[in-house]
Amino acid sequence: MSIRTIEWKNNYIRMIDQTKLPQKLVYLNIKDIESLWQAIKLLKVRGAPALGGAAGLGAYLGIRNSRAVNYLQFEKELGRVCDYLASSRPTAINLFWGLERMMRVSQANKNKSILEIKKMLFKEAQMIIEEDRASCRQIGNFGEKLFCDNDSVLTICNTGILATIDYGTALGVIYRAQEVGKRLKIYACETRPLLQGARLTTWELKRKNMDVTLICDSMAASLMQQGKIKKVIAGADRIAANGDTANKIGTSSLAILAKYHKIPFYIAAPVSTFDLNIKSGKEIPIEQRNPAEITELFFKNRVAPRGIKVFNPAFDVTPNALISAIITDKGVIRPPYLKNICSYLK
Amino acid sequence: MSIRTIEWKNNYIRMIDQTKLPQKLVYLNIKDIESLWQAIKLLKVRGAPALGGAAGLGAYLGIRNSRAVNYLQFEKELGRVCDYLASSRPTAINLFWGLERMMRVSQANKNKSILEIKKMLFKEAQMIIEEDRASCRQIGNFGEKLFCDNDSVLTICNTGILATIDYGTALGVIYRAQEVGKRLKIYACETRPLLQGARLTTWELKRKNMDVTLICDSMAASLMQQGKIKKVIAGADRIAANGDTANKIGTSSLAILAKYHKIPFYIAAPVSTFDLNIKSGKEIPIEQRNPAEITELFFKNRVAPRGIKVFNPAFDVTPNALISAIITDKGVIRPPYLKNICSYLK
Numbered sequence: 001m002s003i004r005t006i007e008w009k010n011n012y013i014r015m016i017d018q019t020k021l022p023q024k025l026v027y028l029n030i031k032d033i034e035s036l037w038q039a040i041k042l043l044k045v046r047g048a049p050a051l052g053g054a055a056g057l058g059a060y061l062g063i064r065n066s067r068a069v070n071y072l073q074f075e076k077e078l079g080r081v082c083d084y085l086a087s088s089r090p091t092a093i094n095l096f097w098g099l100e101r102m103m104r105v106s107q108a109n110k111n112k113s114i115l116e117i118k119k120m121l122f123k124e125a126q127m128i129i130e131e132d133r134a135s136c137r138q139i140g141n142f143g144e145k146l147f148c149d150n151d152s153v154l155t156i157c158n159t160g161i162l163a164t165i166d167y168g169t170a171l172g173v174i175y176r177a178q179e180v181g182k183r184l185k186i187y188a189c190e191t192r193p194l195l196q197g198a199r200l201t202t203w204e205l206k207r208k209n210m211d212v213t214l215i216c217d218s219m220a221a222s223l224m225q226q227g228k229i230k231k232v233i234a235g236a237d238r239i240a241a242n243g244d245t246a247n248k249i250g251t252s253s254l255a256i257l258a259k260y261h262k263i264p265f266y267i268a269a270p271v272s273t274f275d276l277n278i279k280s281g282k283e284i285p286i287e288q289r290n291p292a293e294i295t296e297l298f299f300k301n302r303v304a305p306r307g308i309k310v311f312n313p314a315f316d317v318t319p320n321a322l323i324s325a326i327i328t329d330k331g332v333i334r335p336p337y338l339k340n341i342c343s344y345l346k
Numbered sequence: 347m348s349i350r351t352i353e354w355k356n357n358y359i360r361m362i363d364q365t366k367l368p369q370k371l372v373y374l375n376i377k378d379i380e381s382l383w384q385a386i387k388l389l390k391v392r393g394a395p396a397l398g399g400a401a402g403l404g405a406y407l408g409i410r411n412s413r414a415v416n417y418l419q420f421e422k423e424l425g426r427v428c429d430y431l432a433s434s435r436p437t438a439i440n441l442f443w444g445l446e447r448m449m450r451v452s453q454a455n456k457n458k459s460i461l462e463i464k465k466m467l468f469k470e471a472q473m474i475i476e477e478d479r480a481s482c483r484q485i486g487n488f489g490e491k492l493f494c495d496n497d498s499v500l501t502i503c504n505t506g507i508l509a510t511i512d513y514g515t516a517l518g519v520i521y522r523a524q525e526v527g528k529r530l531k532i533y534a535c536e537t538r539p540l541l542q543g544a545r546l547t548t549w550e551l552k553r554k555n556m557d558v559t560l561i562c563d564s565m566a567a568s569l570m571q572q573g574k575i576k577k578v579i580a581g582a583d584r585i586a587a588n589g590d591t592a593n594k595i596g597t598s599s600l601a602i603l604a605k606y607h608k609i610p611f612y613i614a615a616p617v618s619t620f621d622l623n624i625k626s627g628k629e630i631p632i633e634q635r636n637p638a639e640i641t642e643l644f645f646k647n648r649v650a651p652r653g654i655k656v657f658n659p660a661f662d663v664t665p666n667a668l669i670s671a672i673i674t675d676k677g678v679i680r681p682p683y684l685k686n687i688c689s690y691l692k
Contacts, residue, residue, distance in 0.1 A: 022651040187657070190640065190650075192538060192562040198641070198650040206651050213655040216538040216640055217564040218596030222662040225598065250564025252571065253603060260602045294536065294562060295544070297643045304536075304544040305368040305552050309559040311533070316568040 005162055006045055006053050008126070013057045017044045018162055018196075022203040033062040033081055040088040040095075043194060047163025048092040048237045048273055049132050055098025056125030058085045064118055071110045074117065078106050090285045091246055091315050093238040093275045098128055129165050135270040135329035136167040140176030143233075143268055143327035147177040151230045152185040154220060157248035158200035159235035159268065170233040170268040171204065173327060178210060186212045187223060191248060193293040193312065217250045224261040232258045234318075236269035236326075243320030243337025244281025245269075249313055255322035264324040271328050271345055281317035289314050351508055352391055352399050354472070359403045363390045364508055364542075368549040379408040379427055386434040386441075389540060393509025394438040394583045394619055395478050401444025402471030404431045410464055417456045420463065424452050436631045437592055437661050439584040439621045444474055475511050481616040481675035482513040486522030489579075489614055489673035493523040497576040498531040500566060503594035504546035505581035505614065516579040516614040517550065519673060524556060532558045533569060537594060539639040539658065563596045570607040578604045580664075582615035582672075589666030589683025590627025591615075595659055601668035610670040617674050617691055627663035635660050 003025070006015040013030035019042060020026045028044065030036045036058045039045050045054050062081030068074035082099040089095060105124045109117050147153070153174060157163075160171030167175060177184055186205055191197035198214055205212040215223065223229050232254050238246045245251070245267050258265040278284060291310035296302050304310075326333040326341075333340050349371070352361040359376040365388060366372045374390065376382045382404045385391050391400050408427030414420035428445040435441060451470045455463050493499070499520060503509075506517030513521060523530055532551055537543035544560055551558040561569065569575050578600050584592045591597070591613050604611040624630060637656035642648050650656075672679040672687075679686050 023648065189564075190538070192536070192564055195649050202654045203651050206654060211655075213657050214640060214650055215657045216595070217562070218535075218538055218599055219657060219659065219662075221599035221602055222595060222659055223657065225662070249562070249568060253564055253567035253599065256567055256606045257599060257602055260606065294560060298647060298649075301644060301646060302369065303541050303644075304560055305549050308548045308552060309557075311559050311561045311565060311569065313565065313568055316565075316571070 003161060005050050005165055006057065007129070008057055013061055015039065015045050016162065018046060018200060019044050021199050030061070033058055033085060036061065037085060037088045046196070047158065048094040048235065049136070049164040049169065049270055050162070051089070051092050052094035052098040052272055053129045053132055053165050055085060055095050056102055056128035059099055059102035060121045060125045063121065066114065068114055071114070074114050075106060075110070078103065089287055091237045091287045094272050097272050101128065132165040132270065133167070136164050136169060136172045138329035139169055139268050139270065139327055140167060140172040142332050143173030143266070144177040144180055144182070146266065146325065146327070146332070147173070147182055147184065147231060149182045151182070152187065152228055154187045154189065154223065154229045154232045154254065155201065156189040156197060156217070156234050156250055156254060157191045158196040158204070160201060160204040162200050162204060163235060169235045169270065171201065173233060173268050175208065178208070184211070186210060187229065188212055188214050189217045189220060189250060189254070190214060191250060192217055196248070220254055221257050224257055224263060229263055231264050231266065233266045233268060236267050236273045237315055238284050239267070239269060239274045239326065240278045240280050240284060241276045241338065241341060242280050243323060243326060243335070243341060245318045245323060246281060246284045246286065246315045247318065249316050252316040252318040252322070255318045259322050265322055266325050266327055267323055268327040271330055274341065274345055276345065281319065284317060286316070287314040288312060349507060351396050351511055352403065353475070354403055359407055361385065361391050362508065364392060364546060365390050367545050376407070379404055379431060382407065383431060383434045392542070393504065394440040394581065395482070395510040395515065395616055396508070397435070397438050398440035398444040398618055399475045399478055399511050401431060401441050402448055402474035405445055405448035406467045406471045409467065412460065412464070414460055417460070420460050421452060421456070424449065435633055437583045437633045440618050443618050447474065478511040478616065479513065482510050482515060482518045484675035485515055485614050485616065485673055486513060486518040488678050489519030489612070490523040490526055490528070492612065492671065492673070492678070493519070493528055493530065493577060495528045497528070498533065498574055500533045500535065500569065500575045500578045500600065501547065502535040502543060502563070502580050502596055502600060503537045504542040504550070506547060506550040508546050508550060509581060515581045515616065517547065519579060519614050521554065530557070532556060533575065534558055534560050535563045535566060535596060535600070536560060537596060538563055542594070566600055567603050570603055570609060575609055577610050577612065579612045579614060582613050582619045583661055584630050585613070585615060585620045585672065586624045586626050586630060587622045587684065587687060588626050589669060589672060589681070589687060591664045591669060592627060592630045592632065592661045593664065595662050598662040598664040598668070601664045605668050611668055612671050612673055613669055614673040617676055620687065620691055622691065627665065630663060632662070633660040634658060
């Protein structure tokens with residue numbers, strides 16, 4: 001049975017509520033942009049590429065009932081919708097990229113009727129989704145060549161079907177390697193605080209009958225020391241022009257540990273994740289999240305004293321020097337990144 | 347109000363049930379060695395030095411009602427008690443060290459009456475406790491000199507009052523630095539899976555009005571990258587003759603991250619934590635614990651799919667090359683460890 005992370009269905013956005021996994025596979029019908037904003041904020045839908053899809057569908061959802069009588073009025077409404085959705089989470093570039101793409105389509109068709117523009121926007125949102133599906137397949141095709149039969153692979157967070165429209169980025173590479181006959185052993189970091197690795201990655205990999213072992217984030221060094229990890233692969237939320245990569249908190253730690261143990265460390269992401277407007281990772285805004293994510297396990301069990309100070313960044317930045325290669329839908333980019341990213345993305 | 351991690355009181359072992367913290371400060375009366383074994387296994391009492399104390403009190407608890415009529419019979423009984431308690435957890439050397447010390451006292455007094463030997467054993471157990479108290483103070487005295495006013499310090503697990511009889515090892519150094527007027531900012535790793543950092547360290551430090559910030563284990567690299575960590579300090583469960591140190595899982599990861607960021611990494615432990623019978627960390631047995639510690643948050647909330655494979659080592663080994671100094675109750679040991687440990691411990 002195939003699953004759909006996010007799609008347009010019966011006149012609404014339909015998405016898996018990822019906060020309910022692995023206990024229950026529950027779908028949500030999102031009927032207004034306020035609900036979508038909440039769903040993004042609370043990580044009911046997450047993963048940079050999936051947020052690109054949510055941006056397209058969300059922009060359309062926000063203006064499809066617009067009563068604007070002229071283009072200026074319509075554009076203003078669409079701008080408000082996009083600004084609002086953009087305020088949900090600051091780090092993943094795909095969200096902004098998707099919203100901007102919708103704005104551009106509107107502007108490019110300003111001479112058409114409002115009804116016509118709405119249709120174009122719907123088509124664009126669907127195109128973002130179809131393109132993501134195709135680009136994940138391409139990432140898989142390019143990336144699987146870096147893996148060998150019997151490799152044991154460490155990964156963090158969730159970068160699979162649930163983080164994209166379909167298939168995945170880092171997990172897409174793993175799925176593709178498996179499809180071409182390479183047997184991989186996967187170690188999944190649980191990914192504190194919200195446990196996307198424990199809850200989502202193990203669930204996805206188990207569904208596909210893959211060999212997956214769950215570990216706490218703090219156990220990666222121990223496995224590497226014992227020679228049990230041959231490759232590390234992670235996704236990305238934003239990649240700067242020099243290759244510095246923002247991804248789930250804990251990723252840069254794995255990259256340093258991999259360097260120390262001389263293990264290749266790969267990033268897998270579609271080109272929509274690159275932000276060539278920023279020169280280095282220092283410029284990437286890092287989302288700080290609710291302390292209760294750490295002090296109360298899923299807002300149910302308090303594990304730290306009340307009033308304790310907490311540092312809870314959702315992402316960290318892995319310096320380009322620690323990345324062996326960036327696997328994209330246009331090919332595998334190797335250092336020097338400043339030069340090579342530019343030529344691949346042209 | 348001062349707290350007592352473990353002590354002999356009203357004819358029983360009285361200890362804090364550390365699994366109930368930080369919610370409740372509950373004391374347990376341990377009346378038989380089976381309950382003590384369980385308490386150790388379930389980490390109601392934990393921390394290498396505290397386990398040394400538990401060993402002494404436990405050995406006495408196990409034989410104080412012995413009806414042995416001759417020494418041979420008594421020694422056999424004591425041996426059975428010690429073997430049983432030794433089977434609770436395999437890594438922390440202090441447990442075995444405490445039990446062996448009790449055996450030696452019995453053997454050294456074999457010509458005395460059974461009643462007399464029992465008295466000697468009670469005295470020895472009390473001495474282990476008093477010595478631990480004194481040795482933690484010494485660790486604090488030696489260690490605080492390595493810290494400067496306004497240092498920000500990262501630590502893992504719990505190495506304070508709750509891990510010892512009183513004061514602590516790594517946290518003892520921090521307490522002492524504070525006492526001599528150095529203001530430290532402490533970052534506490536939550537320490538998955540059982541969250542000793544989140545539950546115990548923050549509780550202890552808050553009680554002492556110290557400046558403590560809780561982080562997930564995966565966030566250490568991010569703080570270091572931002573220049574927010576000046577020193578790292580951890581405890582130890584067993585130190586080999588060459589300085590390789592077994593400690594809570596995640597410690598070796600911090601040591602590698604510290605090396606990469608050129609931050610000093612210290613171990614603090616009493617000399618009872620050294621095991622000169624083993625040459626390197628490779629020989630230290632590492633306890634593997636219940637997968638449910640990771641897949642079910644405190645055995646209440648399932649966070650991973652049923653039947654998923656799990657890797658759950660309680661400890662890892664930090665290679666000696668990553669350790670800037672080992673702070674002991676006999677002084678601060680620097681590399682080369684093979685030579686210097688030997689001369690300090692003679």
